Amino acid sequence: MIGRTLWAIAEGYIPGGSTGEGRALESHETVCVLNPNDRDAAVALTLYFADREPAGPYRFTVPARRTRHLRFNDLSDPEPVPRDTDYASLLRSDVPVVVQHSRLDSRQSALALLSTMAFPAG
Amino acid sequence: MIGRTLWAIAEGYIPGGSTGEGRALESHETVCVLNPNDRDAAVALTLYFADREPAGPYRFTVPARRTRHLRFNDLSDPEPVPRDTDYASLLRSDVPVVVQHSRLDSRQSALALLSTMAFPAG
Amino acid sequence: MIGRTLWAIAEGYIPGGSTGEGRALESHETVCVLNPNDRDAAVALTLYFADREPAGPYRFTVPARRTRHLRFNDLSDPEPVPRDTDYASLLRSDVPVVVQHSRLDSRQSALALLSTMAFPAG
Amino acid sequence: MIGRTLWAIAEGYIPGGSTGEGRALESHETVCVLNPNDRDAAVALTLYFADREPAGPYRFTVPARRTRHLRFNDLSDPEPVPRDTDYASLLRSDVPVVVQHSRLDSRQSALALLSTMAFPAG
Numbered sequence: 001m002i003g004r005t006l007w008a009i010a011e012g013y014i015p016g017g018s019t020g021e022g023r024a025l026e027s028h029e030t031v032c033v034l035n036p037n038d039r040d041a042a043v044a045l046t047l048y049f050a051d052r053e054p055a056g057p058y059r060f061t062v063p064a065r066r067t068r069h070l071r072f073n074d075l076s077d078p079e080p081v082p083r084d085t086d087y088a089s090l091l092r093s094d095v096p097v098v099v100q101h102s103r104l105d106s107r108q109s110a111l112a113l114l115s116t117m118a119f120p121a122g
Numbered sequence: 123m124i125g126r127t128l129w130a131i132a133e134g135y136i137p138g139g140s141t142g143e144g145r146a147l148e149s150h151e152t153v154c155v156l157n158p159n160d161r162d163a164a165v166a167l168t169l170y171f172a173d174r175e176p177a178g179p180y181r182f183t184v185p186a187r188r189t190r191h192l193r194f195n196d197l198s199d200p201e202p203v204p205r206d207t208d209y210a211s212l213l214r215s216d217v218p219v220v221v222q223h224s225r226l227d228s229r230q231s232a233l234a235l236l237s238t239m240a241f242p243a244g
Numbered sequence: 245m246i247g248r249t250l251w252a253i254a255e256g257y258i259p260g261g262s263t264g265e266g267r268a269l270e271s272h273e274t275v276c277v278l279n280p281n282d283r284d285a286a287v288a289l290t291l292y293f294a295d296r297e298p299a300g301p302y303r304f305t306v307p308a309r310r311t312r313h314l315r316f317n318d319l320s321d322p323e324p325v326p327r328d329t330d331y332a333s334l335l336r337s338d339v340p341v342v343v344q345h346s347r348l349d350s351r352q353s354a355l356a357l358l359s360t361m362a363f364p365a366g
Numbered sequence: 367m368i369g370r371t372l373w374a375i376a377e378g379y380i381p382g383g384s385t386g387e388g389r390a391l392e393s394h395e396t397v398c399v400l401n402p403n404d405r406d407a408a409v410a411l412t413l414y415f416a417d418r419e420p421a422g423p424y425r426f427t428v429p430a431r432r433t434r435h436l437r438f439n440d441l442s443d444p445e446p447v448p449r450d451t452d453y454a455s456l457l458r459s460d461v462p463v464v465v466q467h468s469r470l471d472s473r474q475s476a477l478a479l480l481s482t483m484a485f486p487a488g
Contacts, residue, residue, distance in 0.1 A: 002130065002212070002243045008246065010311065010344035011359055016267075024206070025229065032132040032242075034170055034210035038289075047305065048278055048311045054281035067132065067170045067210035084268070088311035088342075090246070098210075098241050100132035104234075105357055113227055115133055115236040115275040115361040116482065119342050121246045123455070124487045125375065128378035146381075147473065156414055158453035180370050183464040189376065189414045220454075222376035226478075229370070235471055237377055237480040238360065248438075254398040254433065254466035286452065294398055294431045295458055328390070332400035332433035332464075334368070337413045349479055351391065355472075358481040366482050 001037040003096030006122030011101070012047070012087035014073055025106050029072040031091065031118075032100040035062040041095035047081065048088040055079055062097060068098045091118070123159040125218030128244030133223070134169070134197055134209035140228045147228050151194040151239075153213065154222040157184040163217035169203065170210040177201055184219060213240070247340030250366030255345070256291070258317055262350045264313040269350050271315040275335065275362075276344040279306040285339035291325065292332040299323055306341060324339035335362070367403040367461030372488030377452035377467070378413070382437055384472045393472050397457065397484075400464040401428040409460035413447065414454040421445055428463060436465040457484070 015027040035041045043062075058075050062068045072081045072089075081087065089097055090101035102115035131228075137149040157163045161184075166179035180197050184190045194203045203209065213221055224237035259271040279285045285308075290299035302319050306312045316325045316333075325331065332362035335343055381393040383416075401407045406429075410423035410448055424441050428434045438447045447453065468481035 002128065003241075008278055008280065008342040010278040010361075011274075011313065011346055012311075013152075013247075013313075024361045030133075032208075032210065034130055034132040034212070036130065036168075036170060036210075036212050043206040044178050048280060048309060049197070050310060050312060054309055065170060066172060067133075067134075067175055068172060069133065069208040071279050072321075076176045086276075086277065086311060086313040087199060087267075088280075089277070096229065098130040098243065100238065101359075102133055102236065103357065103359075105355065107355070109312070111227065112355050112357040112478070113234040114346065114357040115223075115225075116238045116344065116360045117132075117241050118301065119361050120241070121342065124372065133420045139405075142432055152377075154454065156374055156376040156456070158414060158454075158456050159465075160376065178456075184371045187376075187414060188416060188454060190416060191377065191379075191452040219430075220374040220484075220487065222482065224377055224480065233471065233473070233478050234356070234478040235469065235478040237467075239376075239485050242485070252400055252464040254404065254464045254483075255429065255435065255468055256395075256433075257451065258433075290402075292430060293396060293400060294434060294443040298431055330398075330433060330435040332398065332402075334400070334402050346431040347481075349477065351477070356477050358468065358479040359467065360482045363369075363466075363483050363486070366462065 001096045002119040003098045005093050007091045007118040007120045008121045009089045011099045014083050015105050016083040016089045017043035023084045023115045027106050031067050033062045033068045034098040038064045039095045040064050041097050043093045044088045045048045050086050123218045124164050125220045126242040127215050129213045129221035130243045131211045131223045131240045137227050138205040138228045152159050152191050154191045155184045157177045158190045160186050161217045162186050163215045163219050165215045172208050184198045185219040187229040245340045247342045248364040249337050249340055251335045251343040251362040252365045253333045253345045253362045257353045258327050259349050260327040262305045265348050270340045273347045276313045277306045278342040283339045285316050285341050286309050287337045290334045294330050305317050367462045369464045370486040371459050373457045373465035373468045373484040374487045377483045380449050380450040381471050391472050394470045396435050396464040398435045399428045400433045404430045405461045406430050407459045407463050409459045412456045425433045438469050446483045
C-alpha cells in the first residue's frame with residue numbers, strides 16, 4: 001500500500017479575519033489526505049497547543065481511492081479550533097495515506113497561500 | 123539513477139477565476155518533473171477526487187536530461203480537470219524522476235504562490 | 245517517540261519592513277516545534293550566516309504534548325537576529341520533535357506567506 | 367557530518383517582471399545552502415530545461431559553518447539563466463549540505479513567496 005500511517009504538521013494557525021467573499025476565499029487551514037489504496041482509511045487527528053492539553057481525537061474517514069481536504073475551521077467534535085491561536089497536529093490512520101497541509105490567508109486585500117507536505121513520522 | 127518512481131501530491135485545486143492578464147498570470151496548478159537521468163521517462167498521472175472514482179491515467183514523456191512543468195489546467199486526455207474542485211494526484215514513472223507541485227492563484231488583485239516537493243512514496 | 249532530534253532550515257530572512265498593523269501582521273519568521281511525546285524537550289538553536297561565525301545556542305523548552313511557535317524576531321539571548329540578512333538554522337533537541345519553518349512578509353501592501361517542513365538531518 | 371551531497375529542485379522559473387523597488391523586492395529565485403560542517407563545500411549546480419541540453423556546472427563554495435543564499439538571477443558563468451523559462455536544478459556538493467529553494471515574485475502589486483526544502487536525492 002502507498003503512504004504512511006503517522007503524519008505530523010508542526011504549524012497551525014487559522015487567521016481570525018478575512019477580506020475575501022464567500023467560503024472559497026475565507027481564511028482557512030486545510031489538511032489534505034490522499035488515500036490511493038483499496039481500503040477505507042479511518043483517520044484520527046490530534047491537535048496540540050502552546051499552553052493546554054491536546055484536543056481530539058477528531059475522527060473521519062477517507063474512502064478507498066479518494067482524497068479528502070478537510071478544513072480545520074470546520075472541525076467541531078469534540079470542540080472547535082480556536083482562531084488566532086498557534087497549534088500543531090498529528091494524524092494517525094489505520095491505512096497508509098499521504099498528507100499535505102495548506103493555508104489560505106485573506107486578512108489583507110490579497111490572499112496569501114502556503115503549503116507543505118506533512119512530516120511522515122511513521 | 124537519481125530520483126524515485128512513485129510520487130504523491132495530496133493537495134490539488136485549480137481556482138476557477140483569475141485577475142492576471144495572459145497565460146503566465148492565469149491561476150494554475152503545475153506538476154514539475156525533473157528527469158536528470160539518461161533514459162526517457164514514461165509518466166502516468168492519476169487524479170483522485172472526493173466523491174468519484176479516479177481519473178486517468180494521463181500519460182506524457184519527460185525526455186532524458188530534461189524537465190517538464192505540466193499544468194493540470196492543460197490536461198484533456200482522457201478528460202479535463204474540473205475547476206474549483208479538490209483533487210490529489212499520484213505520479214508513476216518507469217524511470218526515477220523528481221517531482222514538485224506548485225500553484226499560482228490570481229483570483230484576487232495580487233497573485234499568491236505555493237510550492238512543495240511531492241511525497242516520494244516509492 | 246515521534247520525531248527527530250536534529251533539524252535544519254537552510255533559508256532564513258527577516259524582512260526589515262512591514263505594512264501590517266499589530267504583531268500578527270508584522271513581517272516575521274517562525275520556527276514551529278511540535279513535541280507530541282511525554283517528555284519535555286530541551287532545544288538548542290544555532291544560526292548560521294554568510295560571513296561570520298554562527299550565533300547561539302538559543303535555548304528553549306517545548307513541554308511534553310505541546311507546540312511552540314517561536315519567532316526568530318523575538319530571539320535576544322545571546323544576541324538578536326539581524327534584519328534584512330540571510331541566515332540558516334540548525335535545531336537540536338534532546339527528545340524527538342517535528343520542526344516546520346514559516347515566514348510572513350508584509351513589506352508590500354498585501355502579506356505573503358511561505359512554509360516548509362524542516363529537513364530531518366538526524 | 368550533517369546533510370546530503372545530492373539535492374534536486376524540480377521547479378524553477380524567474381519571472382521576467384517586477385513591481386518592487388530595489389534588489390530586495392525584485393522577482394528572484396534563490397537556492398539556499400547551509401553547510402553546518404567543519405569543511406568547506408565545493409558545490410556544482412546543473413540546470414535542466416524543457417527543450418535543450420543542461421547548462422552548467424555553475425561552481426561556488428559554501429565555507430564551513432556558513433550559509434549561502436544564491437540567486438539564480440545572478441548566475442552568469444558559464445551562461446545566464448533565461449527569464450520566463452521553466453527550468454529545474456541539481457546540486458552536488460563534495461561535503462554534505464542542506465538545500466532549500468525559494469522564489470519572490472513581485473510581478474503584480476504585492477509580492478508572493480514560495481519555498482520548499484529540496485529533495486535529498488543522495
